[in-house]
Amino acid sequence: MQMTNAFIHHVYFWLKESNDESKNELVSGLKKLSAVTTIRDYHIGIPADTNREVIEKGYDISWMLVFANDADQASYQVDPVHLKFVEECSHLWSKVQVYDSVDAG
């Protein structure tokens, strides 16, 4: 089914320590973060077992969010639950890469 009227906010995390403890800690943080009410749908992921040259699989955790629109995503960025997540979990990662997409044409 085509997803429309969607703002896709996809974040990939590279952890300082790429071990189970850090991954579990970040996943726990993301689960709490998912309580932000403007989030329509979300997925917490790890790299799949696929291998082609075009596939980036060096990241540790994928955090994919669907919002209804730009305003909801903007509101999420400053939501107290999000700010608390950053405060509690940002020590875990060395790099984040974000792709924000809205419906094409």
Place this chain on the structure above:
Amino acid sequence: MQMTNAFIHHVYFWLKESNDESKNELVSGLKKLSAVTTIRDYHIGIPADTNREVIEKGYDISWMLVFANDADQASYQVDPVHLKFVEECSHLWSKVQVYDSVDAG
């Protein structure tokens, strides 16, 4: 709502010619490609109007697919509809970046 039992296949396309004609051609191709029956959900996107250092917005088109599992994604890769899409549209892009993710823990 949390998406589970999901294989997220997210592709970002950089076009050789970043103009409306090429973008429209690729979007048309992706719409045809969406007919592959193993695709559970999909989104065709363009970069959102967000600006932070961690946001990659140099790509032209985002193609986000949700499959039920690895096997369905693998089947999509060799689906005749997919092969035809690559044949018809691959001349349009200079780079693709793929992130495949499955449910974390």
